[in-house]
Amino acid sequence: MDNQNKNLIIATALSALVLIGWTYLFPPEQPLPADSTPVSTEVATPVAPAVTPDAAPGAALTAEATAQAELAATPRIEIDNPALTGSLSLLGGRIDDLSLKNYKETLDADSPLVRLLAPVGGTDLNATPYYAVYGWAPAGGLDPALVPGPKTVWTAPAGAKLTPTTPVTLSWDNGAGLVFHREIALDEDYLFTVTQSVENNTGATVRLAPYGIIARHSIPESKRVYVLHEGAVRMTDGKLEEIKYKDITKLDPVEGEGQAKVLAASESGWTGFTDKYWMTTLAPISGAFTSVVKYTEALDLYQTETRQPVIEVAPGASASSATRLFAGAKEWEAIQHYQNDVGIAGFVDSIDWGWFYFLTKPMFRLLHWLHGFIGNMGWAIIGLTVIIKLLVFPLARKSYISMAKMKELQPEMEKLKEAAGDDRMKVQQGMMELYKKNKVNPAAGCLPVLLQIPIFFSLYKVIYVTIELYHAPWIGWIKDLSAPDPSSILNLFGLLPYATPEPGSMLFMFSLGVLPILLGISMWFQQKLNPAPTDPSQAMIFAWMPWVFMFMLGSFASGLVLYWIANNTITFIQQYTIMSMHGKRPELFENIRSSFKKKPQADAPKK
Structure with a gap:
């Protein structure tokens, strides 16, 4: 993955993090x-x-x-x-x-x-x-x-x-x-x-x-x-x-x-x-x-x-x-x-469809139909996520193919950086010639990601506002998809005879349920499809991001968390499959092992 793609993903992720964090920590008075x-x-x-x-x-x-x-x-x-x-x-x-x-x-x-x-x-x-x-x-x-x-x-x-x-x-x-x-x-x-x-x-x-x-x-x-x-x-x-x-x-x-x-x-x-x-x-x-x-x-x-x-x-x-x-x-x-x-004109617009109403309305109708067909809102959310991912698959495919091509050029890019040393202008010129020679467009992976952002927010809006999630069960312990996951790691998910913290209490943010933990794990696995960034700051952000999201989204409605888990899982499967088909299978297990390795310390200065 080149630096432009890394920066785009970091910017997108941080924007979402700020958005969610501000919503949670600073609701309107x-x-x-x-x-x-x-x-x-x-x-x-x-x-x-x-x-x-x-x-x-x-x-x-x-x-x-x-x-x-x-x-x-x-x-x-x-x-x-x-x-x-x-x-x-x-x-x-x-x-x-x-x-x-x-x-x-x-x-x-x-x-x-x-x-x-x-x-x-x-x-x-x-x-x-x-x-x-x-x-x-x-x-x-x-x-x-x-x-x-x-x-x-x-x-x-x-x-x-x-x-x-x-x-x-x-x-x-x-x-x-x-x-x-x-x-x-x-x-x-x-x-x-x-x-x-x-x-x-x-x-x-x-x-x-x-x-x-x-x-x-x-x-x-x-x-x-x-x-x-x-x-x-x-x-x-x-x-x-x-x-x-x-x-x-x-x-x-x-x-x-x-x-x-x-x-x-x-x-x-x-x-x-x-x-x-x-x-x-x-x-x-x-x-x-x-x-x-x-x-x-x-x-x-x-x-x-x-x-x-x-x-x-x-x-x-x-x-x-x-x-x-x-x-x-x-x-x-x-x-x-x-x-x-x-004959009450425009009455459907009394529902808050958001800025991307032209996407939100058809998504809601599809979710409504799936709910009626399946009979369970949780599975309807997963079904809607699958259909949306299939519709945007051509965009995702271009993005992952671009990532695979960039990965092929990674060794040559490293040699170019070593040869150019600190001359950044020479590095940039060499990289442009390398892209042109191999017919690679470094921005090809950015546009599909940008086009999917409105779809992401529209789907988020649909799940957040629909009344069909109100007291709607999914499976097992999830009895209300409009409420946070009621299970808690603090009582070992019900094995210990202690009540879970009430929403709004100091401990509630740390009362992680099963779904938020699965969300963090799914984000972590998706992240491990690519090597950690060489830049220490970027590497630290990437390392903490899944777990920060896990805590931030732990108090969100179960339906929203379920959507994110489904989206992360499908994205993982798509990226792994497409990059493998183009000869650059992600080194998943190697990236996982390297994340647990102790970082080598710099040699001590000679006297």
């Missing part, structure tokens, strides 16, 4: 409130309901107690379908209690379901308030007291229950001639359809604007990494925008809004919050609307809003407006169905 001066809100602007703490000591506790009392006193309507369970509150008619039937928090048999939405003042201390609320903003001088607000108590038919076959209609009569209705329907998965309507029984035309809000009081504590977007996500007339939670707190003040970012959609769009596996999104059915992402520092409140145009309702007439609400798991099949069959 949790969002902190930004410094800003709130701007007063106009009467017609919808504001999310929230518990507003007072300045007086104990006032926040009083407000929390009041919220709990209101919550307990207000009737609720049960929500139930094959994917969701929960309830909606008649206080404000908000959808504020949802759990996912098909997903548990842990693998324990008695583990609670993953909770997506939670009410203000709820009894679950582990769930921060997170809910969807709808309403009408008054316009044209209409008295705000005449439209339903956050504290409005709606009525519903006795025994009402929201299921895919039984939509629920809420009603509220303001006593002054306006009657409001809100029909809520639910499909078999994660999509609500909320249709708001108003009957004008007054003697005058009224003007008002329908809105929908997703409100999140603070965000869940978790370790966030920059390779995955978590925060606000929205599509506005075909343009996707992602705003991380920490960036939402830094939004500039907008007149009449506070800290906000406002966009107008003339044709279609949607807006909401997304986490790694779960998402809550509003999607107006009619075309034009205003999309708002905002933050209220005093309440640590994150909001996304969809505001539809003002509607004029003549005396004796009625008007309605409909919005879809997605609240659930980011399952590709469901999201694709809502895009292609329901």
Whole structure:
């Protein structure tokens, strides 16, 4: 291997090492409130309901107690379908209690379901308030007291229950001639359809604007990494925008809004919050609307809003407006169905496909198909790795053939260096003549490696973001491919009666499981296909690299580590076979033996 190839591989490996190390050691900080001066809100602007703490000591506790009392006193309507369970509150008619039937928090048999939405003042201390609320903003001088607000108590038919076959209609009569209705329907998965309507029984035309809000009081504590977007996500007339939670707190003040970012959609769009596996999104059915992402520092409140145009309702007439609400798991099949069959434009892009989306999307579809065909996500990952390696085999073949040719020229290159001594210019000229004479292109091995880098990162992205890895087993002790290998060398992989260290503890990084150890060994064997570099610094980097990666990747998801093991193994087989076919079989065992030999010490200086 020539120095150019060595330097390329070192640079690539070090870049990956820095990338992974930075992700592990320095995850992005949790969002902190930004410094800003709130701007007063106009009467017609919808504001999310929230518990507003007072300045007086104990006032926040009083407000929390009041919220709990209101919550307990207000009737609720049960929500139930094959994917969701929960309830909606008649206080404000908000959808504020949802759990996912098909997903548990842990693998324990008695583990609670993953909770997506939670009410203000709820009894679950582990769930921060997170809910969807709808309403009408008054316009044209209409008295705000005449439209339903956050504290409005709606009525519903006795025994009402929201299921895919039984939509629920809420009603509220303001006593002054306006009657409001809100029909809520639910499909078999994660999509609500909320249709708001108003009957004008007054003697005058009224003007008002329908809105929908997703409100999140603070965000869940978790370790966030920059390779995955978590925060606000929205599509506005075909343009996707992602705003991380920490960036939402830094939004500039907008007149009449506070800290906000406002966009107008003339044709279609949607807006909401997304986490790694779960998402809550509003999607107006009619075309034009205003999309708002905002933050209220005093309440640590994150909001996304969809505001539809003002509607004029003549005396004796009625008007309605409909919005879809997605609240659930980011399952590709469901999201694709809502895009292609329901008509939520660009909804598949709510999944974070990354920079190389043109590669990530087809890779994900292939992994999804393999999972359905094989029935096991671990073997599907290995199958995907094999297929990708076969597709890029022509590039790899050129690289390994170039390495074989360079190895053939190694003896002549060493003679050239000895003859030229310290004259580097003469060495370079001699090497160029040697390449030209033997028709060898030293860069031929570099280009294939560079072209494979986007493929590597795309495959990494696919495995990292797919929800199909969540609690998906592989074999034996690997019960969750989205979690680190649970085995540990510290208790001899279960032979000793000691529990393994918890993630985040000081010892967890040294709690190497079987898969991380196999990863280090596979990297080490792959490295031994080539002699150690003659440069001492390079040799030291190469010697430590497999074991550094072993520790760094030990806390990564088992699915990712399994991919790297499969990739290293296939690469080893390809390189050994191709170079052997071209007459330069790698001296594997000789390179292994030489790595254990004691380095000769330099002769002592003569007196």
